[in-house]
Amino acid sequence: MALAADFLPLDVLPLILENLHRRDLHTCAQLSKAFHHAATPLLYRTLDVRVTTDKRFRKSVVVHPSTTILRKPEYAKYVRHVHENGAVGYHRPDLMDGCRKALRLCVNLQGFTWSYDSADGTDEADFLGYLEILKVLPLRELVIRTFCGLSDDAWDRLQDFTGLTKVSIWCMEGKPRILQGWSEKLGASLTHLELGVSSLSRAHPLYLLSHLPNLRVLRLKGAPSAAILEILTFLPRLATLDTEYFGAVALSRYDDVPVANLRDLTVRTSSVHIQGFQQLWPWIRRLTPRESLESFTLNAFSTQGEALIPRSFLLDMAQTHRNTLKHFTADTTQLTLADIECLCTVFPKLETLSCSTIWSPDMVLYENAVRKANNLREWRMNLNNWLPSHARVDQSQNTAIGSAIRRMMEREGSVLRVIGMGSVVYRGVWAYKTAEDKVEFEITSNVIQDNWD
Template identity: 40%
Template sequence: MNSVRQDFSGLPLDLLGPIMEQLSDSRRALSACVLVNRSFNHAAMPLLYSVLDSRLVSKSDKTLVYHPSMTLNRRPELAQYVRHVTETGAVHRGLTPQHPNITENTLHALSLCTNLRSLTWIDDFQRFSGSDAVLLSFLAVVRRHPLRSLTIRTHGDLGTDAWAQLTTLTGLQRVSIWCLEGPPYLLGNGWATRLRSTLTHLELGRCAGVPNTLLFSMLSQLPLLQDIRLKGAPSNAIPRVLALLRNLRSLDTEYLVSGPLNPRLTPSADEMATLRNLTVRTSSIDIMGPLKLWGWITMILPRPGLETLKLHAFTLHMGHTQIPRAFILDLATTQADTLKHFIAGDAELTLADIDCLCYKFPKLETLQCLVVAADVESITTAVEKAINLKMLRLQVHWIHVDEQPVSERLTIDQAKRWMLHSKNSRLRTIGINSVIYTVRSFLVSVTHPDLFVQGKWSLEEQSLKFNVITDVEGDKWNT
């Protein structure tokens, strides 16, 4: 005990906070840290209350919600630590019979959070007309705080009163609006002029049916945008968007065919922003459209700089999306020296194409896709040229060759050999279907739906060795 106290006494207390920020199971671990001693309590309390979420549900009673407003009203000194709040309309409607003052108490607690930086409002209630009185009351409170980020995700239309309040907010750096019903108010209310000097991140979930001219007019007033996500924007509008937003670094958009590109209105390569991160959401039907997905992607990436490419391709009756070799080669002509993360989801690559990808992009750190293979060794051979690979996540369709049985599960010994196949190997996460092997801080964990295996690396005779510690049943429902 004395040695433990001596070691702790030599630790600078200002390091406790940064250390605690790295805790994986943050809320549970921080709650434990609060109880250790006064120094730990002082460091952990601001982190524990920096993010509050009213969706927290009791594990023993799935209908019981622990709303943080009860604690803040009882201990108002904790409100100074609150930076991010998530509120749900379902909580305020569903708990009213048992707690008639839930909204009033929450608003009072929120008024105490004078350092609040972001608010997220989630509501799945079907609303087609009229404004949400609860949301209006929340907006009235948070507008007096230094709010920098606002996220709203609703099923129904918020109504004109709520939108009128939203469009008067200033100082926002991040805005995310997802409303499934009602017109896209934000595109036509002149709100962009109020955020011209601050907004850097924007998500718009309702661009479908909006004329390109209106979309362009709004975006042209937001020159500082660095990150944007557009749902429903036609693909032929994206090149113009990249020309309007020269500071843009991250784009998340759908591939929606709405007609051919107009050469007169299509900006040149020098006029478009240089993207570092591109996410494209599409379906196998859209891929066969006149614009051709693959050519469109390379067209909006005319210069080097791309670090992450994510393709969310939905599988329909036509089967999985096939990524052509020509696309890999075309992409390599500009992005060979910069691309680090190739995340293709359910899109399919052949083993030969994976080999080509690993060779053409020497800085590749992450690879995720679907592949057909006969055994684990053939996959190992396909990725051996990826000398900087850190994470490999594959959905594998196993095939039988010459009536020979195939092992459809990656073993722990295979994962070990794979991670240590060379002295300079950086591979630390391998996922084959539901089995995932991960090395974290010299700990290796293996997870799949029925089994959890944990192990550790040890340094012995100048070589890394892997020792299995324990096998225990996993929790497949994540409860």
């Protein structure tokens, strides 16, 4: 391996190693000086605390990276992100002084994440202590995930942080904090915002978000559906939206056309009504009135049975996004094989498709569904009525499925290389056969979830 490092440019080596898992990086760091020099900054780029339970002694075990940083402070310059957990102060208060000292050494820190699931707010003092240290570091991203809400004192101190590009706040309880008094200070820099706070539906976020014209990514949990339509009318740079749909948007007083051209849209919703999602489809169309959408994800659950995506919705979306849509994900809603064929036809740029459909032993139907999808690379299906729990695929059916998978992948013009059918994922690759001295197309299959156990 040392010889490989001699011939490989050192500036290229980190680009290769960053694709490895952490365990493999540890191995690389011990191979040679060159690999150690390239792997060490990647190993210490993100520091996570681990809180586990020792079942033998029935106690919590805390493993904190601060001990390593204090022992080797020269590694602190590589740290870009720190994930802290309030459970450290609860289980190991003796570590807190070292945690704060280690954080002060991370002079190149860009992101900080604080998480704690306690409902009593006992972690407040620890969190405030970290905020005092973060004020003098070049922080750009701040993520807060707690069960209880933020106190007035904590909120006042957060407003001292300016120049942030990402803010993410998720709280189960407490006041519906929506950047009150803070949005004006973040307007020039903030591009990524996530808000999932209690009672958000009772607090109108429009005025506060209007101070953030540079937002590119927005994720909201609990915001009124009508408010989403209004938000998109004053966020011209917004490209990614992840939100919920609660219905009743037909009564919205706002009829302006959104100025945002969304590229990625994720909608989460559920229904307990027999009518299902009748208003959902025109609402989605209103969010994306112009050609722009590249990725669409729908997570829809219904207590009245399997939710269906209307064919008319697919055709309406194609009128606008025919030449842009590349990724379509609807794992919890059902599409017939005829609908899938329609989808692959009206969206010729489609590259990935993940959906729920009915299992059929006639594999020709699956082949016909994607015969016009010349850009489709990955197709995953949640199969309803997929083989009873007591049955297994017999050999003849296995052969038929394998033959159909091969025909779909080897069809002229096809780039399809991943097909998931229920719990089985088939992958096609070109492999070199040393013995025959030739390249052959191989298809392998793996069970990702055994439904029969």
